[in-house]
Amino acid sequence: MCRRGVAVFALFLCLVGRWPAVDGEDPYLYFTWNVTYGTISPLGFPQQAILINGQFPGPNINSTTNDNIVVNVYNFLDEPFLLSWNGIQQRKNSWQDGVAGTNCPIPSGGNFTYHFQVKDQIGSFFYFPSVGTQKAAGGFGGLRVNSRLLIPVPFPAPADDFTVLIGDWQAKSHKSLTRRLDSGLALGRPAGVLINGHSGRDAATGRDDPPLFAVKAGQTYRFRICNVGTKTSLNFRIQDHSMKLVEMDGSHTMQNNYDSLDVHLGQCMSVLVAANRPPRDYYMVASTCFTKYLLTATAVIRYAGSTTAPPSQEIPPAPTGWAWSFNQWRSFRWNLTASAARPNPQGSYHYGAIKITRTIKLVNSAGRVDGKRRYGLNGVSHVSSPTPFKLSEYFGITGREFRYQIIGDEPSKPDAPMIAAPNVINVTHRNYVEIILENPEPSVQAYHLNGYSFFAVGMGGGKWTPASRKGYNLLDAVSRHAIQVFPKSWSAIMLAFDNVGMWNLRSELLDRQYLGQQLYISVVSPTRSIRDEYNMPPNALLCGAVVGLPTPPPYS
Known part of the structure; x- marks a missing residue:
């Protein structure tokens, strides 16, 4: 669909009242993305990758707070495909979240138009493919949300x-990785690390790649x-330069x-x-740590x-040990004096004074099933x-598809x-909840909450x-x-569950998530x-048990 066609389609959706209209002052950004396979050689040998508009990594989205983003995605792969928007809160709109629990995948040869608003957010984020192990093949890119000019x-x-996308990289194709995991084998160690799709040196000549910046x-x-990898934490540094931290996951920090x-x-x-x-x-x-x-x-x-002349070959070493990293984490503080869009709950700085209504303790484990x-x-x-799961809820057939709360708190x-x-839990709307993530294993874990x-x-x-x-920081922990x-x-x-929808809490380690x-x-x-x-958008893809069912009456 051309840009004009997407614009007419968006206008139609607002007019019929089935896609959320926004104030006229909030601009729209339109993108058309073709998702294809392509051949790349980031580690010196050819590999199949997932490209967006022929690019690896994919195009960067440069937006401003409250912009409406419309991304028309055409899937030219031989398998289903979905994009998820890492860190974009999708207020009242899990229909656009792009994970298996909320969206049917875009079939091979099909297309889907995402429409979401980066409402009251600023900062640095990224998008990635969420089906199976596709993230290991590319399909990711940067997404930045700038402050409006009126907000200093x-x-x-x-x-x-x-934008600097760092991440470990596998030598095997994502389909091969999927077969390994399905057969019960481990994912295996990565073959290398990439910065914006490059390892940094030509494997044949040993020469540095052309300057990136x-x-x-x-x-x-x-x-x-942003760490867009599949398995490992990375230490980032710049030779002979200091870095002043100013923002983290959408929040301004103490500098x-x-x-x-x-x-x-x-x-x-x-x-x-x-x-x-x-x-x-x-x-x-960028180098691996805790490995x-x-x-x-x-x-x-x-x-x-x-x-x-080439850079000095004395590459600064990374610190070692997780205790050093823990102490660095303790130095991160939210900048309470900065003007910016405010994260939930309701923009409150006084999160430490809010009464906890529920504590959920989650412990990760490894085991065998069948x-x-x-x-x-x-x-x-x-x-x-x-x-x-979101469609099952909306169409009222949850009892046929899954049960809530098969785990306790x-x-x-x-x-x-x-x-x-299926592991789905209920949380009461607007309750303030404490979640404990406990790791009894000897490796670092990482989690994201959509x-x-x-x-x-x-x-x-x-x-x-x-x-x-x-020992909690109840004053200025980074949101x-x-x-x-x-x-x-x-x-x-800690957080207030004030955003209605079906939301994914997942390990960011691809093999563990899969x-x-x-x-x-x-x-x-x-x-x-x-x-x-918001109501289910009229272009929502339907699959599974809801195909052919009458559409529920819209919210009023």
Whole structure:
């Protein structure tokens, strides 16, 4: 569909009252994306990848707070496809969330038009394919939300703004990885690390790739760093340069300086870098951490007017040990004086004074179901239903498709056998909930919650107990959407479930997510009102048990 066709379609949807209309002052951004396979060689040998408009990584979306984003996606793959918008809250609109529990996949040869508003958000985010293991093949890209001109940001405008997508990369195709996981084998270690789709050096010649970024001496630049990988946390640093952290997962932070930053799976950070070194080439570095192996990618930053002499080969080493990383996390603080869009709950700075109505403790585990490797939360390894859970709720057939609350708010006994089933829990609309993520395993875990920002209030070693609350940061914890859990440790988050919909809480480790370490959280409006949730859009794809059923009456 051409740009004009998409615009007419969007206007029609607003006129018929089935897609949320917005105030005339909120602009629309239109995109048409063709999703195809293509051949790339990021590690020196050809691989099949998922491209968007022929690009790897995909196109960058550059938007402003309250913009309406319309993305018309054509699927030219030989398999179903979905895009999810990592960190975009989709207020009242889980219909656009793009995961298996909310949307039917776009069939091969089909198309679907996403329409969502980046309402009251700012910051650095990314999109990615959510079907199976497709994220391991590409299909991801950056998504930034700028503050409106009327809302000042707590730092001067940078000379330029760069998106930096870092992540581990597998040598095998995503279809091969899927077969491995389905057969019970492990995903295996990554083959390398990429920065914006490049490893940094030509494998045949050993020479550095051409510079990815150009700067001018005396200027300051913003770098938006997102870990879009599948398996590992990464340490990020820039040779001979300090980084001033200014934003994290959509929240302005206190502006501390760092020589390096640990960026865990699914997380984004914005830093300001002053080009105050002698004009020459410098390395940007991303390397694996908390692993027995070390994989490193580099990218060249070139000062304008410098010689083309290569950067110093003395690449700065990354810190070691998760205790260092834990202490770095403790230094992150929310900037309470910055003007910006405010995350839930209702923009309150006083989250620490809100009464907790429920505590949900989730413990990750590994086990076997029917002889095959599975991962789970509280003894349940999640499996998706042929009918997205959101559609089952909307059409009133949940009892036929899945049951709520097959797990409790406390973990199952350690010796209880793992079961595989749809893992969906209920949370009462607007309740303020504490979620404990406990990790008894010797590896770092990472989680993301769709549809929300939460307050990352605490971390600690061993098992969480109610006494652990004494160490919570109840004043200025950063509001964010992704959190790590260190080995044999716990992390605590708090949030108000004020966003109606069906929302995915998942491990960001692709193999664990694919094999069941995730669940869905259902937040239902008791009034069934359009004030709380938008109606199902008229272009919604239907699949599973709802095909052929009469459409429920719209919300009023």
